[in-house]
Amino acid sequence: MKNILTLAGKELKLYFISPIAYVLAMVFLMVSNYLFHSQVFFYSRLSSQAMQFQGNLPQLNLHEILFRPTFLNMAIILLLIMPLLTMRLFAEEKKGRTTELLMTSPLTITEIVLGKFLAAWVIYALLLGLTLHLPVMLSTFTDVAWKPLVASYLGLLLLGGVFLSMGLFASSLTENQIVAAVISFGILIGFWLIGLTAQTMSDSAAGELFSYLSLLEHLDHFVRGLINTRDLTYFISLTILGLFLTHRVVESQRWK
Amino acid sequence: MRRTLSIVSGVLGAICAFAGLFHFLIWGTPVWVVTVLESAAVIFLSFFLFTHFELVKDFSTRRSTKFGVNSFLMAGIFIAIVVILNFILARHEVRFDLSGTGAFSISPQTVSVLQNLKNEVKVIGFFGEQSNAKRLAKDILENYRYETDKIQYEMVDPDKKPTLAKQYGITEYDTVVIESGGQKATLRTISEEEITGALIRISRESKKTFYFVEGHGEHSVDDPERNGFSILKESLEKQGFSVKKLLLLSEKKVPDDAAVVIIGGPQRPYTEEEGAALDAYLSRGGRLFALVDPLVKTDLEPVLAKWGVLLANDIILDPASSLGGVVPIVNPGTYPPHQITDRFNLGTFYPVTRSVNFDPAREGTLLFEPILKSGQGTWLTTQVEGDLAIDPSRDKLGPITFGGVVRYKEEPPPMETGDGGKAIDASKKMRLVVIGDADFATNSAVRSAGNGDLFQNVVSWLAEEEDLISIRSQEAKTSTLLLSSAQHRFNFYSSVIILPLAILTVGLTVWRRRRRL
Numbered sequence: 007m008k009n010i011l012t013l014a015g016k017e018l019k020l021y022f023i024s025p026i027a028y029v030l031a032m033v034f035l036m037v038s039n040y041l042f043h044s045q046v047f048f049y050s051r052l053s054s055q056a057m058q059f060q061g062n063l064p065q066l067n068l069h070e071i072l073f074r075p076t077f078l079n080m081a082i083i084l085l086l087i088m089p090l091l092t093m094r095l096f097a098e099e100k101k102g103r104t105t106e107l108l109m110t111s112p113l114t115i116t117e118i119v120l121g122k123f124l125a126a127w128v129i130y131a132l133l134l135g136l137t138l139h140l141p142v143m144l145s146t147f148t149d150v151a152w153k154p155l156v157a158s159y160l161g162l163l164l165l166g167g168v169f170l171s172m173g174l175f176a177s178s179l180t181e182n183q184i185v186a187a188v189i190s191f192g193i194l195i196g197f198w199l200i201g202l203t204a205q206t207m208s209d210s211a212a213g214e215l216f217s218y219l220s221l222l223e224h225l226d227h228f229v230r231g232l233i234n235t236r237d238l239t240y241f242i243s244l245t246i247l248g249l250f251l252t253h254r255v256v257e258s259q260r261w262k
Numbered sequence: 263m264r265r266t267l268s269i270v271s272g273v274l275g276a277i278c279a280f281a282g283l284f285h286f287l288i289w290g291t292p293v294w295v296v297t298v299l300e301s302a303a304v305i306f307l308s309f310f311l312f313t314h315f316e317l318v319k320d321f322s323t324r325r326s327t328k329f330g331v332n333s334f335l336m337a338g339i340f341i342a343i344v345v346i347l348n349f350i351l352a353r354h355e356v357r358f359d360l361s362g363t364g365a366f367s368i369s370p371q372t373v374s375v376l377q378n379l380k381n382e383v384k385v386i387g388f389f390g391e392q393s394n395a396k397r398l399a400k401d402i403l404e405n406y407r408y409e410t411d412k413i414q415y416e417m418v419d420p421d422k423k424p425t426l427a428k429q430y431g432i433t434e435y436d437t438v439v440i441e442s443g444g445q446k447a448t449l450r451t452i453s454e455e456e457i458t459g460a461l462i463r464i465s466r467e468s469k470k471t472f473y474f475v476e477g478h479g480e481h482s483v484d485d486p487e488r489n490g491f492s493i494l495k496e497s498l499e500k501q502g503f504s505v506k507k508l509l510l511l512s513e514k515k516v517p518d519d520a521a522v523v524i525i526g527g528p529q530r531p532y533t534e535e536e537g538a539a540l541d542a543y544l545s546r547g548g549r550l551f552a553l554v555d556p557l558v559k560t561d562l563e564p565v566l567a568k569w570g571v572l573l574a575n576d577i578i579l580d581p582a583s584s585l586g587g588v589v590p591i592v593n594p595g596t597y598p599p600h601q602i603t604d605r606f607n608l609g610t611f612y613p614v615t616r617s618v619n620f621d622p623a624r625e626g627t628l629l630f631e632p633i634l635k636s637g638q639g640t641w642l643t644t645q646v647e648g649d650l651a652i653d654p655s656r657d658k659l660g661p662i663t664f665g666g667v668v669r670y671k672e673e674p675p676p677m678e679t680g681d682g683g684k685a686i687d688a689s690k691k692m693r694l695v696v697i698g699d700a701d702f703a704t705n706s707a708v709r710s711a712g713n714g715d716l717f718q719n720v721v722s723w724l725a726e727e728e729d730l731i732s733i734r735s736q737e738a739k740t741s742t743l744l745l746s747s748a749q750h751r752f753n754f755y756s757s758v759i760i761l762p763l764a765i766l767t768v769g770l771t772v773w774r775r776r777r778r779l
Contacts, residue, residue: 023776028769032762039757046743047750050765053742067363139761143753148743153360206391218352231361239351243344250340254333 009113013121014128017095021129026094030087031133037083040075042140069154069231073141077158077229080137081165081222084130085198088166089190091129092173093183096123096256100181105259119252123174130166134159154231161228164241165221169194171248178255197221268313275306296581346518357408368405372458376410381443385415385457388427388437395436399452405459431500440464447502451715459726463502470521470725472498473508478560479529481704483507488706491526494717501718503725510536516543521725525552527700531561541565549693551726553700556616557646569668570624571696578615578662578698579652580640588650589613590636590664594712598632600667602695602723608712609636615664616698627671633720634665634697667698693724 021027049072056066099105108118138159141150169190176190177183201220204213216224224237282299300342359366385403389396396417403415420427420435430439430448438449440457445464449456463470474483474491483495483505495505508516508523510532516523516539523543532540540562544550554579556561580590591611597603612634620630640660641652669693697720701707708714745753 023772025769025773028766028773031769032766035762035765036758039761043750043758046745046753047625048700050743050745050750054682054746056740057744066742068741068743069361070363072743136765139757143757144743147745147749149741151362153362157360195459199659218348230365231363232366234355234357235517239348242502243348247341247344251337254337258330258333 008119010121010124012122013113013118016244017122017125018128021091021125026090027129030090031136031247034083034133035136038076038080038137039140041079042072045072045076046144063109068144068148069151072144073155073158074226076140076225076228077162078222081162081225082198084133084166085169085194085221086164086191088128088130089173089176089187089194092126092170092190093177093187094173095126095179096182096252097183097186101183109259115253115256118248119174119256126170126174130170131163132142134162134166154229157231157233158229160233161225161237161241164228164238164245165225167245168197168241168248171245171252175248175252178252194221239259242256263314268310271306271313272310275303275310278303278306282573284455293532301735326337338490355408365401366405366605368402368409368454372406372454374410375458375461375465376406376413379410379412379442379489381412381465383440383442383461383465386426386430386439386441387415387417388420388430388432388435388439389417390421390435391419393436395452399438402452402454402457405454415637445469445502446500459722460502461574468519469502470503471504471517471519472519472721472725473520473523474508475523475528476507477509477511477524477530479527481526481700486705488704491703492703493705493708493714494703497714497718498721501722503721510539513539515539516548520548522549522551522721524721524724525550525554525562526703527553527555527558527560528560528562529555531559532565533561537561537565540566544569544692544694547692550698551720551724552693552694553703554616554696554698555700556614566694566696567621569694570621570628570630571665571666571668571694572619572621573696573698574617574644574648576617576621576642576644577646577650578612578617578642578660578664579638579650579657580636580660581612581652582637582639585611585613588615590615590640591674592634592636596635596637598635598663600633602633602667602719603716606712606716606719608715610712611702611707611710612699612708613701614665614699617662618664618696618698620666620668629669629671630666631669632663632666633695635661635663637661665695668696695720695724748750 049068052066052071070232096105098252099108113121141152141155144150172193173186175191176193177186180186181191197219198221201222204216204220204223218240224240226235228236278299282296282303285299286296357366387396387399387403389399400417403413406413407415420432430446432439432448434450436450436452438452438457440447440449440460442461442464447460447464449460474480474495476482481489481491483491484507486492498505503521508520510516514535520543523540525540540548540550552562552566554562554566554573556575566573577588578590579587581587583589583591585591589611591609593609594607597606615636620628638660640662642658642660642662643650643652643656645651645653645656702713703717708717734754
């Protein structure tokens with residue numbers, strides 16, 4: 007455990023001194039906050055319409071109308087930028103021929119994989135944490151339902167686990183960072199598209215399977231305020247699968 | 263030569279294998295194409311493997327290959343374990359609902375209904391591909407499935423499976439069929455209340471029976487013509503109710519199994535005995551739905567008056583009505599608040615209607631709740647002969663109540679009434695609904711606007727027990743957010759521009775300082 011934390015600390019430091027995490031944070035916040043505020047604008051227009059037609063108030067649920075689409079959009083943006091956060095984790099070591107150093111260190115492969123994963127996850131969590139100013143900002147103007155927000159952020163954190171473990175796996179496959187990023191794009195977009203396909207074929211067994219595989223389908227439950235073991239199992243097992251595959255690939259470098 | 267041949271065969275094998283896979287993935291049928299291609303691939307590849315055996319053998323005995331195969335095997339087994347784990351855990355979920363909207367929970371009443379289910383229940387939802395109702399239905403049914411393993415549901419696109427839709431007599435999208443133990447109910451409205459109600463109906467030993475009184479020129483449930491009630495009968499039966507006719511004159515009393523008695527627009531008067539039978543039925547906790555047209559003398563007036571409902575010889579005029587001056591239209595959102603019209607978002611119209619009033623003298627014991635009111639610009643005229651014209655000096659300006667519910671303020675104990683009918687179960691309470699028009703429910707009008715739905719709402723409200731109706735509608739909390747444009751601009755600029763730029767500045771500073779070191 008101590009080894010994992012030490013390695014994670016080292017990786018974190020690398021994240022903090024390189025510009026990439028900051029640029030990612032800036033782009034992510036700009037895009038997702040922009041989408042959020044245009045939704046706020048829409049919602050406040052709905053509200054003023056509702057005030058004018060009293061007696062026949064339409065359902066105005068802040069979480070459903072405002073936060074739910076925001077979080078789903080955020081998930082897509084994160085899906086697109088997270089490969090850039092994980093691409094260097096193993097690829098850089100390979101390119102810089104520092105893999106031998108890492109391999110001959112007293113760290114086990116499990117510790118190496120988990121350490122790097124943990125570092126990326128902390129950055130991801132910080133990125134998400136920055137968006138917490140949105141509900142806080144709104145809570146000064148209206149009642150914000152915090153419980154579904156807790157579930158939403160939990161879901162996004164777990165989703166991040168999948169993004170990052172797949173990205174880590176892609177990074178372990180190659181020494182070229184761009185190739186690593188592209189591979190993890192491919193994997194993650196695949197999981198996203200599977201969900202879109204599932205919507206058009208929901209009446210069949212394959213449709214059921216596809217919608218189970220869909221990342222956003224599971225995230226949507228969290229975002230709507232449902233925490234269930236089904237979705238937890240899905241996210242956690244995909245994360246572990248990604249980490250396991252990374253472990254296999256890294257280990258294979260020992261005998262290649 | 264031999265070497266070239268073997269390489270060619272290897273390439274051909276690979277091509278065949280991929281072609282077969284592509285065919286299977288893209289067209290699927292005919293299957294023999296896939297079989298032929300894959301068989302060819304196997305033959306070519308076997309030949310390739312055979313001719314290159316030495317090479318392959320050499321490769322597979324190398325240490326790295328061993329590890330590689332080992333690694334692949336391990337990954338395969340790991341994936342299998344993950345799949346199995348997901349498969350099992352997906353079927354045994356534990357959930358916590360933090361939504362605050364109740365979207366993922368069901369009421370205790372429904373839970374007890376589900377726990378008492380004896381038979382397997384099959385639910386088929388017929389929905390178009392991208393339907394909002396489908397998502398809602400799926401959420402609700404998923405909640406049910408979480409509580410019991412007796413319910414299985416599937417969603418069907420009626421356009422993709424027209425035969426199945428035909429088999430169940432589905433003519434519209436967003437219809438749900440609930441089937442259990444040979445009984446069936448078809449629902450057009452999807453809510454927890456409706457689905458649970460249908461579950462209760464079809465899991466009951468005997469169906470609830472609706473009696474339509476006959477013998478005075480009422481609209482007949484067997485009449486498929488414009489003036490009949492046959493569409494009503496059909497849709498009630500689809501929902502799992504039983505519909506019977508009641509000849510009060512020969513029966514003398516309302517049968518004990520009557521869930522609701524419906525008087526559908528009589529044209530000729532009732533006898534005193536018949537009136538007494540209806541009165542006795544109400545006294546022992548009966549449920550009566552009276553649709554009484556204007557301009558007709560039915561002799562029901564004294565019976566209804568005993569229960570506080572006053573019918574006068576009048577007609578409602580609606581000069582603004584797009585359907586003619588005597589067809590008042592009730593727009594969605596203008597229904598008086600009542601369980602029957604709660605969440606009812608369709609308009610309804612009533613060809614030739616009289617007012618329905620409540621006798622203030624009965625206010626002590628009885629409670630009258632209006633359910634239908636005509637619009638602001640309508641008039642009530644008592645001059646019903648000759649030309650119908652509005653005379654402001656004589657006529658009364660709307661809104662005019664022309665439909666309402668009568669019930670006890672405080673329920674008296676059910677009593678024996680001497681007509682030989684049993685006192686109805688104490689859980690049942692007297693309910694009387696009177697509407698000043700019957701034509702709105704005939705075959706010619708019932709499918710238009712929300713007329714049929716309104717009728718359904720009334721009778722199912724009358725037929726259900728109290729506990730079922732109390733299923734709360736799962737309404738999310740409504741909250742408004744009003745921002746002035748300055749507030750909106752402040753929020754926007756601070757979080758879309760200032761915060762991201764601040765982060766970038768920090769990043770650049772750190773990075774430049776590192777570079778200088």
